[in-house]
Amino acid sequence: MAxxxxxxxxxxxxxxTMILTVLLMFTFVILILLxxxxxxxxxxxxxxxxxxxxxxxxxxxxxxxxxxDDGKREQWVEVISWEPRAFIYHNFxxxxxxxxxxxxxxxxxxxxxxxxxxxxxxxxxxVRTSSGTFLPRGRDKKIREIEKRIxxxxxxxxxxxxxxxxxxxxxxxxxxxxxDYFMDEFNTKNGGQRIATVLMYLSDVExxxxxxxxxxxxxxxxxxxWNELSECGKGGLSVKPKMGDALLFWSMKPDASxxxxxxxxxxxxxxxxxxxxxxxxxxxxxxx
Numbered sequence: 001m002a003x004x005x006x007x008x009x010x011x012x013x014x015x016x017t018m019i020l021t022v023l024l025m026f027t028f029v030i031l032i033l034l035x036x037x038x039x040x041x042x043x044x045x046x047x048x049x050x051x052x053x054x055x056x057x058x059x060x061x062x063x064x065x066x067x068x069d070d071g072k073r074e075q076w077v078e079v080i081s082w083e084p085r086a087f088i089y090h091n092f093x094x095x096x097x098x099x100x101x102x103x104x105x106x107x108x109x110x111x112x113x114x115x116x117x118x119x120x121x122x123x124x125x126x127v128r129t130s131s132g133t134f135l136p137r138g139r140d141k142k143i144r145e146i147e148k149r150i151x152x153x154x155x156x157x158x159x160x161x162x163x164x165x166x167x168x169x170x171x172x173x174x175x176x177x178x179x180d181y182f183m184d185e186f187n188t189k190n191g192g193q194r195i196a197t198v199l200m201y202l203s204d205v206e207x208x209x210x211x212x213x214x215x216x217x218x219x220x221x222x223x224x225x226w227n228e229l230s231e232c233g234k235g236g237l238s239v240k241p242k243m244g245d246a247l248l249f250w251s252m253k254p255d256a257s258x259x260x261x262x263x264x265x266x267x268x269x270x271x272x273x274x275x276x277x278x279x280x281x282x283x284x285x286x287x288x
Contacts, residue, residue: 055080075089081213082217090245101135112131130168134164138288156281165280171270177212179260180197181194194281198279202275212265213237214265232267
């Protein structure tokens, strides 16, 4: 008598159930963030002809520097682009935290460098004219608190982040458009590819100093702050520096391929000073 064949259907069902459970959990988290007002998305209601990249739906919000009774300012997340995927977390850092990071970095500032794709070492370059320094991951309690907040914002563990890089741009200083992901194998040995960047603005800038995405998709001239941008800033989708805000953008797509639309640069400062802190995040644990 022929032996019965064992069905593999239960294993497939288990795998499908796990995937469905993860999707449901993710959806639940998004709904909670929307309900609490922490996350907001551009609304296309009332005009079905609008596309996902119609940036005129972005709200231009300004929050007073005056703090409330609890010492905190209003916080909310705003979607500014889907190509690249980019989000602004308004008032991510307090004024005290911004001043603290600047005070830690000031005594150690040196001319900024870029990474050599062949050796992995730092080298001087005319495309980057700022000064900067690195603050090791987990350096002290305040930095650990900020790094934990970044992990909560990105849903990526602290261990996958590099140390903070604090940068200072004076009048005329800039960073030409570039990618944060690597095109070589040497720089991905520790932690793999850079998947995302969180750029925190530690100061306001009177004029210039925007973060610009020249390859972003969409009608970026429709953003509410268009008339406030410098000529460089009008060369793409731009974000004006605002003390305490954090810009999150993804250098890789959901399918794990690098995203060319994440090309970005720092426009020259025209008036004032620009201070920022950058956290690069890898796809795997980054050993420090």
